[in-house]
Amino acid sequence: MPTAMNVTYITLDGHLEIEKYRYVYFVFMFTSYVLILSSNSTVFCLIVIHRNLHEPMYVFIAALLMNSMLFSTVVYPKLLIDFISEKQIITYEACIFQMFLFYSSSGSEFLLLAAMAYDRYVSICKPLQYPTIMRKRKVTVLLVLSWLVPACHLVVPAVGYSQLKLCSFTLKGIYCNSSVNYNFCVTSRALYIYGLVILFNFSILPMVFILFTYTVIIIVACRSGGDVRKKAAQTCLPHLLVLLNYSCLLTYDVIIVRLKSEISKTVSFVMTLQIIMYSPLFNPVVYGLKMKEIYKHLKRLLCHARGK
Incomplete structure (x- = not known):
């Protein structure tokens, strides 16, 4: 959708009966966004405030919760605006930027x-x-690298996409993801291969490393005493649950992009909502309830609030 001002707009065509349910969608997603920000920030603040939670394990949890809030903020504000707008459009430059932040987080x-x-x-x-x-x-180095390395890698396709010519100005989605590849007149084989390398480096490779690491932990725990097994179960189970949840969501995203023309709009819409809702809502619940030290502070906070 080029304009006279030489600004290119893309129509987000993944919404389902938005004219009929726009206010239902808005209230539902606004409530979800508020819950995401409040639940993640509550556990995050508990970790920051209490000195006994200033251990590496809890610092990484705080970073993960912060990342969940960033991930949600990349998608939700624009989505909420689209729900109450007559046209669901986004400039091509903003679309590329949203895609960059989405996959970077x-x-x-x-x-x-x-x-x-x-x-x-x-x-x-x-x-x-x-x-x-x-x-x-x-x-500190691990935290910085976790945010910096994906961002540096994704700059390359972001710049590459901005140079390609669009032949279609309609995106079959409710936010910008790698399905924008299907909008180019000529797809870049180099960028496609580079995208696969990124997928391997920042999803498959870390997943293999995590599974290998926890396999070693389980073996060591089984050979050790009951205290070690208890410690392994208490601290590793939440991480594995989060990994399983996020891996399923990544698989959803890949499936939606690859089978966009073969799956119904309803299925695509529902799966997309799951991608942007489950993990940010799931993480603070898992860590707030399953991590013993965090749960103690959370319980104390809730009791204090109830007492007031």
Whole structure:
């Protein structure tokens, strides 16, 4: 949808009966966004405030929750505006930027989970060396790399996409993702291969590393006493649940992009909503309820609020 001002607009055509249900969608997604921000920020603030939670494991959890809020903010505000607008459009430059932030935060999620798996491996398999290995400087480096490396890698396709000519100005989705590839007149084979490399580096490779690490942890825990097994179960289970949840969501995204023309608009719409809702809502619940130290502070906070 080119304009006289030489600004290219893309129509987001993945919405389902938006004229009929726009206010239902708006209220539902606005409520979800508020819950995401409030639940994630509550657990995040508990970790920041309480000194006994200033350990590497909890620092990584705080970073993961912050990443969930970033991920949601990339999608939700624009989505809420679209629900109450007559036209669901976005400029091509903003679309590329949204796609960049969406996949950058997704890659960071996997790298943060990989860093957490490494932390648990050192804690359970090398407990005596843990204070020496997991120093504050190393934790900081891992956090910075988790956010910086995916962003640096995704700059290349973002710049490459901005140079390609569009032949279609309608995107079959409710936000910008890699399905924008189908809008180009000529798809770039180099960018497609580079995209597969990014997918491997920031999803499949971290997932393999995490599964390998937790396999070693399980073996060590089974050979050790009951305290080690209990510690492994309490601290590793939440991470595995989050990994399983996010891996399913990534698979959804890949399926939607690859089978966009073969699946119904209803199925695509429902699956897309799951991608942007489940993980940001799931993470604070898992860590707030399953991590013993966080749960104690959360319970105390709720009791204090109820007492008032």
